[in-house]
Amino acid sequence: MAKVTIDDITIDVPDGTTILQAARMIGGDIVPPAMCYYSKLKTSGGYCRTCIVKVEQGSAKDPRPMPKPVASCRTTVMDGMVVRNITSPEVLEARAGVVEFLLINHPLDCPVCDQAGECHLQDLAYEHGKADTRYEFERREFEKIDIGDKVQLHMTRCILCYRCVKVADQITDGRVHGVINRGDVAEISTYIENAIDNDFSGNVIDVCPVGALTDKTFRFQSRVWYTKPVDAHRDCDKCSGKVRLWYKGEEVLRVTGRKDKYGEVEDWICNSCRFDHKKTSDWVIEGPTKVDRHSVISANHYENLRILKANIERQKKALPHGEKVQLGQGALDPNNIHGK
Amino acid sequence: MGKKLLLEHVDVPGINTLSVYRQKGGYASVEKALKTMTPEAVVEEVKTSGLRGRGGAGFPTGMKWSFLAKPAGVPRYLVCNADESEPGTFKDRYLMEKIPHLLIEGMITASYALGARTSYIYIRGEYFYVAQILEKAIAEAYEAGLLGKNIFNSGFDHDCYVQVGAGAYICGEETALLESLEGKRGNPRIKPPFPAVAGLYGCPTVVNNVETIAAVVPIVNHGGAAYAAIGVGKSTGTKLISASGHIKKPGVYEIELGVPVEEFIYSDEYCGGIINDRKLKAVVAGGSSVPILPADLILKTAAGEPRLMSYESLADGGFASGTMLGSGGFIVMDETASVVKNLYTFTRFYHHESCGQCSPCREGTGWMEKIMHKILDGDGTMNDIELLWDIQAKIEGKTICPLGDAAAWPVASAIRHFRSEFEEYVRRGHSIKDVKHYYSTKGIPEPAYS
Ligand SMILES: Cc1cc2nc3c(=O)[nH]c(=O)nc-3n(C[C@H](O)[C@H](O)[C@H](O)COP(=O)(O)O)c2cc1C
Ligand code: SF4
Ligand code: SF4
Ligand code: FES
Numbered sequence: 001m002a003k004v005t006i007d008d009i010t011i012d013v014p015d016g017t018t019i020l021q022a023a024r025m026i027g028g029d030i031v032p033p034a035m036c037y038y039s040k041l042k043t044s045g046g047y048c049r050t051c052i053v054k055v056e057q058g059s060a061k062d063p064r065p066m067p068k069p070v071a072s073c074r075t076t077v078m079d080g081m082v083v084r085n086i087t088s089p090e091v092l093e094a095r096a097g098v099v100e101f102l103l104i105n106h107p108l109d110c111p112v113c114d115q116a117g118e119c120h121l122q123d124l125a126y127e128h129g130k131a132d133t134r135y136e137f138e139r140r141e142f143e144k145i146d147i148g149d150k151v152q153l154h155m156t157r158c159i160l161c162y163r164c165v166k167v168a169d170q171i172t173d174g175r176v177h178g179v180i181n182r183g184d185v186a187e188i189s190t191y192i193e194n195a196i197d198n199d200f201s202g203n204v205i206d207v208c209p210v211g212a213l214t215d216k217t218f219r220f221q222s223r224v225w226y227t228k229p230v231d232a233h234r235d236c237d238k239c240s241g242k243v244r245l246w247y248k249g250e251e252v253l254r255v256t257g258r259k260d261k262y263g264e265v266e267d268w269i270c271n272s273c274r275f276d277h278k279k280t281s282d283w284v285i286e287g288p289t290k291v292d293r294h295s296v297i298s299a300n301h302y303e304n305l306r307i308l309k310a311n312i313e314r315q316k317k318a319l320p321h322g323e324k325v326q327l328g329q330g331a332l333d334p335n336n337i338h339g340k
Numbered sequence: 341m342g343k344k345l346l347l348e349h350v351d352v353p354g355i356n357t358l359s360v361y362r363q364k365g366g367y368a369s370v371e372k373a374l375k376t377m378t379p380e381a382v383v384e385e386v387k388t389s390g391l392r393g394r395g396g397a398g399f400p401t402g403m404k405w406s407f408l409a410k411p412a413g414v415p416r417y418l419v420c421n422a423d424e425s426e427p428g429t430f431k432d433r434y435l436m437e438k439i440p441h442l443l444i445e446g447m448i449t450a451s452y453a454l455g456a457r458t459s460y461i462y463i464r465g466e467y468f469y470v471a472q473i474l475e476k477a478i479a480e481a482y483e484a485g486l487l488g489k490n491i492f493n494s495g496f497d498h499d500c501y502v503q504v505g506a507g508a509y510i511c512g513e514e515t516a517l518l519e520s521l522e523g524k525r526g527n528p529r530i531k532p533p534f535p536a537v538a539g540l541y542g543c544p545t546v547v548n549n550v551e552t553i554a555a556v557v558p559i560v561n562h563g564g565a566a567y568a569a570i571g572v573g574k575s576t577g578t579k580l581i582s583a584s585g586h587i588k589k590p591g592v593y594e595i596e597l598g599v600p601v602e603e604f605i606y607s608d609e610y611c612g613g614i615i616n617d618r619k620l621k622a623v624v625a626g627g628s629s630v631p632i633l634p635a636d637l638i639l640k641t642a643a644g645e646p647r648l649m650s651y652e653s654l655a656d657g658g659f660a661s662g663t664m665l666g667s668g669g670f671i672v673m674d675e676t677a678s679v680v681k682n683l684y685t686f687t688r689f690y691h692h693e694s695c696g697q698c699s700p701c702r703e704g705t706g707w708m709e710k711i712m713h714k715i716l717d718g719d720g721t722m723n724d725i726e727l728l729w730d731i732q733a734k735i736e737g738k739t740i741c742p743l744g745d746a747a748a749w750p751v752a753s754a755i756r757h758f759r760s761e762f763e764e765y766v767r768r769g770h771s772i773k774d775v776k777h778y779y780s781t782k783g784i785p786e787p788a789y790s
Contacts, residue, residue: 046530048699049738068737074530097734101703134727137710160696179525179696182508184706186696 037073045073115211388564395549423512428669572598626666629746631753690747
């Protein structure tokens with residue numbers, strides 16, 4: 001065990017825990033924002049630098065401060081380490097700098113971007129950025145690329161977090177690398193096209209923190225805040241089958257993995273669940289998703305949670321032998337999912 | 341004349357061939373080490389010598405070697421960093437081109453010390469002809485039994501390979517180099533782990549600069565103590581300096597560390613003074629990455645002491661009034677040079693060479709170049725100078741590898757020491773778009789090159 005203090009809050013964590021993980025164990029405002037780290041992807045993190053913190057004391061044994069800010073997602077805690085995040089004006093200033101860097105070449109095309117409303121860059125800019133931009137030059141642009149018939153890569157929006165590259169490397173087979181060129185013209189390469197035949201390639205959509213990789217089957221269908229997320233599952237021989245369905249009216253507009261409050265999916269889901277099962281009757285509905293990120297999705301939804309619960313209870317009673325609650329077509333009016 | 345340890349025989353005709361090289365005592369260090377010394381004893385000599393890495397960071401080589409992990413049954417590697425892409429630095433090329441066997445000899449001796457059965461020389465793509473010179477030298481060494489199995493009947497086997505890079509500055513950063521050597525994209529790795537624990541193919545690896553490895557030869561031949569007797573303080577031995585810019589005799593010089601900067605610039609033994617005896621304006625002392633210093637601060641420290649060509653003396657005063665020895669790329673600018681123009685070139689370089697992995701360097705380097713371009717075009721504002729200052733500060737220390745710092749320091753130092761020149765560009769606006777016009781209005785001679 002190691003004792004670490006972050007913004008004056010002390011916690012004991014197992015050896016090998018990173019500063020970011022320790023901060024997440026504490027929770028609340030002191031958790032650094034993370035745009036590239038993804039706990040389920042090995043070697044992720046370290047790239048975006050939004051999670052930087054100041055290490056005021058390296059450890060109990062060697063109390064010297066670390067000379068530079070460190071990436072909290074890639075720095076393991078030492079016993080007696082003292083870290084400053086939001087209690088350091090220096091860190092906040094440096095982070096605002098990183099946010100500005102991430103935005104100077106971003107197209108800021110949120111009004112036409114499918115990710116708007118669930119975009120981590122929007123959240124980051126809102127919470128940690130500054131209102132004005134000091135960048136006055138032309139922003140870089142790339143052509144859109146279709147990666148197979150289900151995923152679109154809009155490289156102009158990419159922040160090069162490398163998450164999709166790691167997904168392709170670690171979750172799918174037969175893929176080597178996904179970035180070509182260097183510097184500010186580096187781009188996610190079309191080698192990734194090869195990955196689309198794979199059963200799990202659709203997960204690149206879920207890990208992408210911005211609107212660079214989007215679900216073509218969902219494209220321009222609705223703003224996310226007009227859709228209603230519902231947790232559901234099905235028996236799937238490829239993945240856990242635990243998904244989130246995004247309803248508009250009675251229609252399932254898209255299927256995604258279930259993301260936690262840090263935007264990470266609980267389970268990788270297969271392409272069959274994601275792209276081929278878009279009927280309510282394909283799924284066993286568990287209930288509306290609890291949306292606890294301060295995102296626009298949580299605005300004004302779920303007023304009628306009680307109605308949904310009642311629906312499920314009614315069905316359960318109707319199934320004498322304890323079968324699964326199958327919310328087939330008509331059994332549930334998803335318009336009623338307004339609950340609070 | 342200062343002592344020459346590396347370039348002593350550089351002008352001997354045919355020194356690039358094995359026969360002449362051996363006539364001049366070549367490969368004695370291999371014989372001595374393999375026949376009479378344990379690997380540990382060689383490491384000890386290098387420690388005693390006080391040799392510091394010549395690739396830029398100046399980390400003590402003996403200490404680096406002693407950090408090398410030695411798990412049983414796992415191969416260890418020595419990798420020579422011959423990527424030499426820092427603007428202003430061309431000493432490794434000179435050494436490899438003129439005396440290739442000195443590097444090969446160093447590779448064998450150092451590999452013996454480290455227990456490396458295999459070593460690689462990673463050379464930048466633009467040095468293709470130098471790679472061919474090295475290949476030839478390696479072939480000669482194999483033929484003579486200096487490489488391969490059971491060298492000097494010692495039971496030590498060693499193979500040395502040359503790998504040509506594809507021309508990226510970032511592949512000189514040691515972990516990017518290892519990635520590239522493994523056949524991957526040359527992105528710096530996030531450390532830890534350090535190469536000494538998990539380097540090439542995940543095995544313990546030492547990465548050293550060409551000159552560092554070559555210096556092992558005289559250290560083993562004459563002993564670490566003799567090497568340490570040369571130089572000043574913790575700057576021991578000799579150092580190759582690539583001298584360029586407005587000097588009468590540009591070229592590669594081997595100096596004893598501790599030569600006064602003034603002597604280095606003005607004496608006939610080295611640079612021979614400034615072209616046309618013009619006034620010295622500024623010096624970038626250690627390759628494009630290190631802070632530029634104005635004439636008064638490069639010749640004397642802020643405390644008024646004579647500045648010496650040594651790690652400590654050049655760094656005296658920190659970044660407020662000092663700089664770094666770096667890789668020894670010594671760029672001299674006389675009064676006709678434009679620090680602003682020069683900085684534009686540097687910002688363009690770092691923008692072009694950023695690998696793009698981390699946001700501050702990927703985005704910030706391009707931004708700085710664009711602002712410099714704007715200022716040079718006569719469209720700059722006073723606010724742009726502040727903005728440049730702020731951007732470099734937000735890159736420095738916040739990146740994965742030191743390229744971010746290397747991009748920030750030249751900007752910071754140019755503004756720190758030559759702010760008035762930036763302001764001049766801003767104030768005169770378009771009228772100095774034409775450089776010639778600028779110099780005529782300043783009443784100083786027009787640069788010969790513009
Ligand atoms: C961007 C960058 C470029 C570098 N280029 C070189 C190079 O071309 N040659 C070199 O020897 N070291 C270079 N280095 C330093 C190496 O990372 C490493 O420190 C060095 O090879 C270690 O050898 P030494 O201890 O013998 O100096 C570079 C470092 C950075 C950050
Ligand atoms: S496409 Fe998305 S997931 Fe991939 S690197 Fe870019 S921002 Fe990250
Ligand atoms: S500092 Fe620049 S070169 Fe180094 S890893 Fe980051 S982006 Fe790449
Ligand atoms: S989340 Fe740590 S660097 Fe991106």
